[in-house]
Amino acid sequence: MSGRSPQGAEHTAARRSDPSSRSASEETPRRAPGPVGTAPGTTAPAAAPTPGTAAEPEPHPRTAPGTRTRGTGTGTRRAALLSTALVAVLALLALVSAGTGAYDIPLGDVLASVQHHLGLGGAPLDRVGESVLWNVRLPRVVLALLVGAGLGCAGALMQGVFGNPLAEPGVIGISAGAAVGAVAAIGLGLSFFGNWTITVCAFVAGLITVSSVYLLSRNGGRTEVVTLILTGIAVNAFAGALIGLFVFFADSGQVNQITFWQLGSLAQATWPKVLAVLPCAVAGLLVAPFYSRRLDLLSLGERPARHLGIDVERLRLSLILVVALLTAAAVAVAGVITFIGLLVPHLLRMANGPGHRFLVPGSALAGAVVLVAGDLAARTLAQPAELPLGVLTALLGSPFFFWLLRRTRRKQGGWA
Secondary structure, eight states: OOSSOHHHHHHHHHHHHOGGGOOHHHHSOOOOOOOTTOOTTOOOOOOOOOTTOOOOOOOOOOOOTTOOOTTHHHHHHHHHHHHHHHHHHHHHHHHHHHHOSSSOOOHHHHHHHHHHHTTSSOOOOOHHHHHHIIIIIHHHHHHHHHHHHHHHHHHHHHHHHHTOTTOOTTTTTHHHHHHHHHHHHHHTTOOTTGGGHHHHHHHHHHHHHHHHHHHHTEETTEEOHHHHHHHHHHHHHHHHHHHHHHHHHSOHHHHHHHHHHHHOOOTTOOHHHHHHHHHHHHHHHHHGGGGHHHHHHHTTOHHHHHHTTOOHHHHHHHHHHHHHHHHHHHHHHHOOOOSHHHHHHHHHHHHHOSOHHHHHHHHHHHHHHHHHHHHHHHHHTTTTSOOOHHHHHHHHHHHHHHHHHHHHHHHHTOOO
16 A cells, blocks of 8 residues: 555646646656667667566555545545434434333424523423433433444444444344343342343343454464354354253342343333443444544555564454443343344445444444434334334344345355
């Protein structure tokens, strides 16, 4: 890769293509010094080309997906438009979700109440409306936003770390592993970190799981698709067995809580839960975009990335910690919600390409959009009952995963 900026390269190309900008020395053909005995100023005869040989073309350097090239203006504009559209859709969905439910609140009243609480005018609702909006709906909307953003960003990071489009916290067992930590905290009645106990246990279990998956799926310096999927199946089965053991030894109250973790739901959202998960989610979401350029270089392969100055193992270890943090934060408050980290990055790649500068923050935004919309559907499709959010995302994400699996197999020509 060249060290010059794209602007400098474009100016150089313009000077070369403009005849008026050439210097006198460039207009005069350069004379090679002749061999011994040749008179000064005489041009030595050119060497005849070897018969049967052709001029070797100049090698074209391989470009990382996120590297700027001459035609990136359109891609930058498209990324800006997509980001603006995602922010607008997310704001609209959040307002609609805050006002929709068994106790309907008009959209104008929601805006007026929010403005009143922010000191920007507006007017408060009646006592019941204020209680429903601020104690039930808004904590749930904020929690869905944080969980969706964390899962979407974790999926994009995992696919970049593993160099595999099928990597996702739920598919390869990381969500289930983090859930084991949370269920263990519930079943054993642990409280050594107060409100943070479940989050810490989920983080430690998720970190152990993601490290095991990473080590077991490596073969010959690369991650194989089949090994990754089979490792995920084994981890999910083992995590399910551990959760079953905790259910067997738990009392009725703990069984209800464990069932919540298995199905995935935001029904028990409260402001204390939002505050418990907020530092972990925000820390992971703020750190992740700083690795975008290095992920683009890693996508060229481990050896080219090392030649370009990337410490590959240190990069993988750092991102594994970020993925474990984001996944644990999501699982600790919402249970196992799968396929968000698989579905969202692929849709964004189809829309704007594989560059991680947009893909990582864009996956966080799109994940928040998908989960806020999914939670709204879970609350309203079967009123007065409520569908488990994890079941709903699995129903929608499984067909997409089957299609992606077949598409990847066709591209690789089979895995036999």
